[in-house]
Structures are given as structure tokens and as C-alpha cells.
Amino acid sequence: MQTLLLMGDEAIAQGGLDAGISGIYAYPGTPSTEIMEYVQMSKMAKEGNVFSNWSANEKTAMEAALGMSYAGKRSIVCMKHVGLNVAADPFINSAVTGVNGGMVVAVADDPSMHSSQNEQDSRFYGKFALLPVLEPSSQQEAYEMTYKGFELSEKYQVPVLLRLTTRLAHSRSGVERLERREQNKIRLPEDPRQFVLLPAIARKRYKVLLSHQKGFESESEQSPYNAYFPGQDKSTGFIVCGLAYNYLMENFVNRELKNPLLKICQYPLPRKLVEQIASECEQLLVIEDGYPIVEEMLKGFLEKGIKVKGRLDGTLPRDGEMTPDHVANALGFTVNKGKDVPSVVTGRPPSMCKGCSHIDMYNSLNEALEPYGEGRVFSDIGCYTLGALEPFNAINSCVDMGASVTMAKGAADAGLCPSVAVIGDSTFTHSGITGLLDCVNDGSPVTIIISDNSTTAMTGGQTSSGTGRIDEICRGVGADPSHVKVINPLKKYHDQNTEIIKQELEHKGVSVIIAQRECIQTATRKKKEKKK
Amino acid sequence: MKTDIILSGVGGQGIVSIAATIGMAAIRENLYLKQSEVHGMSQRGGAVQSNLRLSDKEIMSDLIPLGGAEMILSVEPMESLRYLPYLSRQGWLVTNTSPYVNIPNYPDIEEVIREVEALPNHVALDADKIAKDTGSARSSNIVMLGAASPFLNLPVESLQEGIRQIFGRKGEDIVNANLKAFEAGRKVAENNK
Ligand SMILES: Cc1ncc(C[n+]2csc(CCOP(=O)(O)OP(=O)(O)O)c2C)c(N)n1
Numbered sequence: 001m002q003t004l005l006l007m008g009d010e011a012i013a014q015g016g017l018d019a020g021i022s023g024i025y026a027y028p029g030t031p032s033t034e035i036m037e038y039v040q041m042s043k044m045a046k047e048g049n050v051f052s053n054w055s056a057n058e059k060t061a062m063e064a065a066l067g068m069s070y071a072g073k074r075s076i077v078c079m080k081h082v083g084l085n086v087a088a089d090p091f092i093n094s095a096v097t098g099v100n101g102g103m104v105v106a107v108a109d110d111p112s113m114h115s116s117q118n119e120q121d122s123r124f125y126g127k128f129a130l131l132p133v134l135e136p137s138s139q140q141e142a143y144e145m146t147y148k149g150f151e152l153s154e155k156y157q158v159p160v161l162l163r164l165t166t167r168l169a170h171s172r173s174g175v176e177r178l179e180r181r182e183q184n185k186i187r188l189p190e191d192p193r194q195f196v197l198l199p200a201i202a203r204k205r206y207k208v209l210l211s212h213q214k215g216f217e218s219e220s221e222q223s224p225y226n227a228y229f230p231g232q233d234k235s236t237g238f239i240v241c242g243l244a245y246n247y248l249m250e251n252f253v254n255r256e257l258k259n260p261l262l263k264i265c266q267y268p269l270p271r272k273l274v275e276q277i278a279s280e281c282e283q284l285l286v287i288e289d290g291y292p293i294v295e296e297m298l299k300g301f302l303e304k305g306i307k308v309k310g311r312l313d314g315t316l317p318r319d320g321e322m323t324p325d326h327v328a329n330a331l332g333f334t335v336n337k338g339k340d341v342p343s344v345v346t347g348r349p350p351s352m353c354k355g356c357s358h359i360d361m362y363n364s365l366n367e368a369l370e371p372y373g374e375g376r377v378f379s380d381i382g383c384y385t386l387g388a389l390e391p392f393n394a395i396n397s398c399v400d401m402g403a404s405v406t407m408a409k410g411a412a413d414a415g416l417c418p419s420v421a422v423i424g425d426s427t428f429t430h431s432g433i434t435g436l437l438d439c440v441n442d443g444s445p446v447t448i449i450i451s452d453n454s455t456t457a458m459t460g461g462q463t464s465s466g467t468g469r470i471d472e473i474c475r476g477v478g479a480d481p482s483h484v485k486v487i488n489p490l491k492k493y494h495d496q497n498t499e500i501i502k503q504e505l506e507h508k509g510v511s512v513i514i515a516q517r518e519c520i521q522t523a524t525r526k527k528k529e530k531k532k
Numbered sequence: 533m534k535t536d537i538i539l540s541g542v543g544g545q546g547i548v549s550i551a552a553t554i555g556m557a558a559i560r561e562n563l564y565l566k567q568s569e570v571h572g573m574s575q576r577g578g579a580v581q582s583n584l585r586l587s588d589k590e591i592m593s594d595l596i597p598l599g600g601a602e603m604i605l606s607v608e609p610m611e612s613l614r615y616l617p618y619l620s621r622q623g624w625l626v627t628n629t630s631p632y633v634n635i636p637n638y639p640d641i642e643e644v645i646r647e648v649e650a651l652p653n654h655v656a657l658d659a660d661k662i663a664k665d666t667g668s669a670r671s672s673n674i675v676m677l678g679a680a681s682p683f684l685n686l687p688v689e690s691l692q693e694g695i696r697q698i699f700g701r702k703g704e705d706i707v708n709a710n711l712k713a714f715e716a717g718r719k720v721a722e723n724n725k
Contacts, residue, residue: 171568250593336599350576
């Protein structure tokens with residue numbers, strides 16, 4: 001069949017389309033964003049009427065995907081690793097309800113935190129939810145695992161977690177396609193109570209999930225993606241997960257691999273294969289691109305069994321993305337590093353674009369706050385987080401989406417006044433609205449600045465759920481209309497904007513200031529498209 | 533045959549088009565290919581890099597090992613030095629000499645160029661000027677691709693075909709401007725090899 005040059009993300013999207021998905025649900029987040037974007041650009045998706053709009057957040061996306069599955073159709077839901085925290089409630093519970101149409105949950109982790117707040121490993125969530133996890137080691141596997149993940153999902157009637165990491169998500173290689181499958185027809189669940197998790201039903205459903213565990217394990221044992229390669233040198237056996245397989249093999253391109261090797265790309269762990277390599281070898285080296293989850297399981301708390309080496313004993317670094325060089329060091333191979341980086345090379349951190357509306361917002365805010373001193377601005381996640389850097393030094397927190405509003409509230413409850421939140425429009429509709437409701441209900445003395453550039457800029461300019469309606473939403477939640485102000489963050493309005501912020505800082509209740517001007521990148525792009 | 537290349541520059545300078553063009557050429561030549569890049573934060577005027585691996589055998593890692601690259605191809609001089617630990621001791625550094633200054637503490641450009649010239653195998657050219665001279669100031673990235681082309685183990689025709697495919701959407705004028713830029717860069721490298 002046809003070969004395509006695809007990034008890991010795109011391979012997942014194509015795999016889903018070829019498997020006959022009827023919808024994809026997602027909230028943007030690096031490195032997962034391109035899965036949805038590929039479907040949105042796909043002719044095949046358009047012809048098949050595949051639903052592909054962005055959701056307000058990962059939780060709403062997961063629930064909508066589950067609803068589509070309830071109706072008998074195949075759905076995929078995509079997010080970055082921290083998005084799964086937001087969607088954890090429906091995710092864990094969907095394992096208990098089970099699914100009807102196949103459902104794949106594609107989550108992209110970001111070891112080394114190339115663009116994230118942490119490097120949590122989604123495989124833990126798979127284990128937590130008691131679900132099968134697929135972890136591709138190549139673009140081809142990313143494609144096939146998505147395609148076959150739907151079959152696995154429908155066979156056991158459970159969601160399947162597809163876990164990838166940044167490197168694969170954003171790396172291109174050739175992918176061969178499988179035969180295209182038609183979409184499912186609408187078909188209600190056979191058991192009308194399957195999705196009703198009242199305790200009495202939930203207990204039964206949970207037992208069903210538990211009863212599948214043996215089946216999941218034997219699927220892993222027979223999976224073509226888990227493979228045992230024998231070897232004569234039994235001093236160390238290698239267990240490699242996902243991409244780590246490539247990093248190990250990179251070190252044996254010009255060397256002979258004599259040790260037994262177990263490649264694991266499907267979980268739960270294939271017990272028989274693990275037992276085999278453990279019984280044959282004197283010790284094990286476990287290599288994973290992520291947390292040492294398999295290593296920890298095999299080691300055991302009391303370390304009574306076979307000796308297990310990896311990230312926990314310092315054979316490999318405890319944190320950060322796995323690399324072929326880390327593996328070479330662990331194997332005792334010399335790394336022929338090139339010349340050192342000359343000292344003239346200085347860092348080049350990302351920064352806000354010239355003409356960005358956030359810049360003018362921060363200039364006004366900093367000036368308005370001057371009399372009160374530092375340390376009272378809670379911010380959030382987006383381009384405006386770069387306000388933490390020089391020359392602005394404008395914010396004091398960035399924790400998780402929506403936390404600016406609620407942390408400002410908590411600090412105000414503690415007596416820090418004024419207390420300011422700075423949040424983007426997409427982040428506000430993702431998780432800020434409920435926080436505003438808390439503030440309104442308690443009349444908290446907070447000043448919430450919504451820096452509204454009418455897009456989700458940080459991740460590349462996707463549509464933002466509340467565009468054009470942010471002020472209405474705030475009033476609808478109950479913010480006093482006389483303290484919902486819209487300003488235009490332009491240099492020429494600097495003085496009057498600063499004045500408005502000053503006034504609202506003095507207000508002893510909830511104030512919302514919407515600094516509204518379109519993202520300079522989006523605006524430029526639109527202008528260019530118009531010219532064409 | 534194996535060619536490992538580190539592409540480097542600043543967000544927005546067009547290393548993605550270089551990577552895509554080489555990728556197209558590699559596919560035309562039936563080579564294996566892996567091309568990895570980091571998106572996200574790096575879009576905002578920060579340092580960006582891409583690992584591009586071509587081979588006639590299956591490629592394992594998406595990442596190039598330290599000291600393994602045959603070439604660093606950079607559209608910005610300081611950025612060309614950032615990845616030196618990945619360049620093989622026999623490898624080539626091919627870089628634009630025109631700095632992209634978007635940070636307050638950008639180093640003395642002469643010192644940067646001295647570091648480039650201290651390398652045994654280097655090609656340094658002012659791609660911004662060459663691009664302007666060919667009448668297409670925005671094609672300095674493709675000038676750099678041209679300058680790298682003699683070291684790529686890929687037929688020139690395949691690279692040119694790659695340019696046609698990548699820029700085809702933007703119309704015949706843009707394709708021709710980029711083909712011209714490619715030729716101009718190639719000539720400089722041929723004369724300095
Ligand atoms: C739970 C979660 N989902 C997604 C992301 C990825 N993410 C980081 S910033 C951002 C966009 C924020 O957009 P907005 O608030 O409008 O700010 P802008 O970047 O446009 O200034 C997204 C989606 C994340 N960090 N956490």
C-alpha cells in the first residue's frame with residue numbers, strides 16, 4: 001500500500017482515519033496538537049464527515065469521545081500528558097463503564113519538558129485505570145497501533161491508552177498504510193445500564209474490568225509489538241520500552257548484540273516474556289523514555305529478586321528524555337563527542353513576538369502595581385507566561401491551566417490585597433470560568449486580567465472556545481458588569497489602560513479586565529490569506 | 533551510505549522547509565529517513581534545531597548520537613556552534629554568517645565567525661546577502677541548502693525536484709526564486725570545498 005512521510009502525531013491521525021473513526025476530540029497541547037490538525041486538514045476526513053473541532057478542555061473532549069463511543073461509533077481523544085490530569089475523572093471511569101464503539105485515548109508525554117511543566121508518565125494512568133497501554137517505537141507502529149488499538153478496544157469493550165513521547169510525536173518517517181475500514185453505524189449499547197455508574201452497577205462493572213486483566217496480559221504476550229530476542233551473553237538482559245528500543249539498537253548498528261533482549265511496546269507487562277528473560281539472565285537493565293515504571297515494578301520494594309539496573313540506581317539519568325548517548329554510557333561504550341560548545345554561545349530563550357498584545361498589557365499592569373510592591377501576580381499557561389522573564393518580571397506563578405484565578409483568590413482570602421490573576425482567553429475557557437464563579441460567590445477582592453488575543457497562541461494559533469464572548473461569559477457567571485472592563489492593549493492607550501487597572505486594583509470585590517487585541521501572528525496570517 | 537545532519541537556526545528562519553526539501557529528495561532516492569524536531573516553545577524566536585537522518589539501511593534512533601553528525605547546516609552563525617558536540621570530528625559545518633539578533637546579549641559576531649573558521653571543515657557564507665542579490669531576500673534558507681548540497685550524497689536533480697514539490701503550492705515565481713537561490717548557494721560551496 002501507499003507510503004506516506006508522517007510525524008508520529010500524523011501517523012496516529014491517519015491510523016485513526018483508516019480505522020474508521022467518526023470523530024476526534026482534543027484540546028491543543030504540545031506535543032499532541034498535530035494529531036487533530038492533521039485530521040482537520042485531511043480530505044478523507046472531510047469526505048467521511050469526521051467530527052474534528054477543538055473542545056474547551058481535555059475533560060470535555062474525553063467525555064464527548066465517550067459519548068460517541070456510546071453511540072456505537074469509533075472515536076479518538078488526544079491531549080498532552082498534563083491534559084490527562086484534567087481528563088482523569090472521565091478516563092478512570094470510562095474504564096469501568098467500558099465502551100461501545102472503539103475508543104483510543106492518545107496521550108503525548110514530554111520527557112525533558114521541552115514545553116511542559118512536568119514530565120509525568122502516562123503509563124501510570126494506564127495502570128491506574130487497569131487498561132491496556134500501547135507505546136509505539138516508530139511512526140509505523142504509531143500508525144498500526146492506533147488502527148489495531150480500535151480492534152483491541154472493541155474486543156474487550158474498554159478504552160485503550162496510546163502513549164507516545166515528544167521525540168516520536170514530532171519526528172517524521174515513512175509509514176505504510178493498512179486497508180481502509182468503513183465507519184461504524186450507530187448502535188446503542190446492548191446493556192442499557194452499562195454506562196450508569198450507580199454504586200450497585202459500578203461494582204459489577206468493576207468486576208468485569210478486573211476479569212479482563214488476564215486477557216489484557218495474554219494480549220501483551222501475543223502482541224507483535226512485544227518481542228523476545230535470545231542471546232548467548234546472559235550476564236545482562238535488556239528490557240527496553242517504546243522508543244528506548246531504538247536507542248539501544250542505535251548502539252548496535254556496528255556491533256553485534258549478544259545479550260537477550262525484550263522489547264515492550266504493549267502493557268500490561270507480558271508476564272511470561274519478563275519471567276523468561278529474568279530466569280535466563282544474571283541481571284537486567286531496563287531502559288524507558290519516561291519514569292522508571294517498569295524498572296520499579298521489576299525491582300520491587302524489597303529488592304529481593306534479580307538485580308535490576310536503570311534510572312533508579314544511577315546507571316541511567318533519573319530524569320529527562322532518553323537518548324542513544326545515555327544508553328551508550330550505561331553500556332560502557334565510549335561516546336565520541338564532538339567539540340565542546342564555545343563559550344561565546346549564549347542562550348536564546350523564546351520571547352513574546354514584536355507587537356504582541358501581552359506586552360502592552362504587562363507594561364500597564366507593572367506600572368499600575370508599582371505602589372503595591374512585588375509578589376502578587378498569579379499567572380497561568382500560555383504565551384503570556386513569558387512575562388516571567390526579563391524585562392517584565394511580571395508574574396509570580398504558573399502552575400496548571402486555570403490556577404491563576406483560584407490562586408489569586410486563595411491569596412486574597414489570606415489577606416493579600418490587591419491580588420491579581422493574569423490568564424489567557426483559551427486558558428480562561430479551559431479552566432478559569434469555574435474559578436471566577438468561586439470568586440463571585442465569595443466576593444473575593446481579586447483583579448482578574450484576561451489577556452484575550454482571541455486564539456490559542458502558544459500551541460500555534462488554534463481556535464479559542466470563547467472568542468468574542470469573554471465579557472459576556474464573565475457577566476453570565478455573575479461578575480458585576482460595572483467591574484468588567486474591556487481595554488485595548490496598544491501603546492497609544494497605555495496611560496488610560498494603566499488608569500483603569502489602578503482603579504480596579506482598589507476595588508474590594510471581583511474585577512475582570514479583558515485586555516482584548518488579536519494575536520499578532522494570527523492577524524498577520526489572516527492578512528496574508530486575504531491577499532491570496 | 534548514511535548522512536546525519538543537524539539543522540539549526542532561530543524560530544521562523546525556515547529550517548522546516550530545508551528539512552522538508554531534503555526529505556522529499558531522500559524519498560525520491562528511496563532512502564530511509566528520520567527527521568525529528570522540537571515544536572512549541574521554540575516557535576517564539578528561540579533556538580530551534582532538527583535532527584535529519586538519511587540512510588540506505590533502516591535507521592534506529594530518531595536522535596543523532598553525540599559526535600555522529602556528518603554536517604551541521606545552520607541558517608544563523610551562533611546557532612551553528614550550539615550543536616558542535618554532535619558534529620563528528622571529520623564533519624562539515626555549513627553556516628550563514630549573517631547574525632539574527634533578537635537577544636540583548638548577542639556576542640561579538642567576529643568572535644562567532646572566528647570560532648566557525650577555527651573548524652577544519654567549514655563553509656561560511658552570507659546567505660542573506662546572496663539571497664537579496666538573487667532577488668529573493670526570503671530565500672536565504674534555500675541558499676544554505678544549496679551550499680550544503682555538495683556534501684549531501686543526494687543528486688542535485690532530486691533536491692531541485694524537492695524544492696518544486698515543497699514550494700509548488702506557492703506558485704511558479706516562488707519555485708523559480710528558490711531554485712535560483714539554491715544554485716547561488718551551491719556555487720559558493722563548490723568554490724570553497
Ligand atoms: C492541561 C493543559 N492542556 C494544554 C496545555 C498546553 N497549553 C499551554 S499554553 C496553551 C494555550 C493557552 O492559550 P491562551 O490562554 O489563549 O494564551 P495564549 O498562548 O494565546 O497567549 C496550551 C493549550 C497545558 N499546558 N496544560
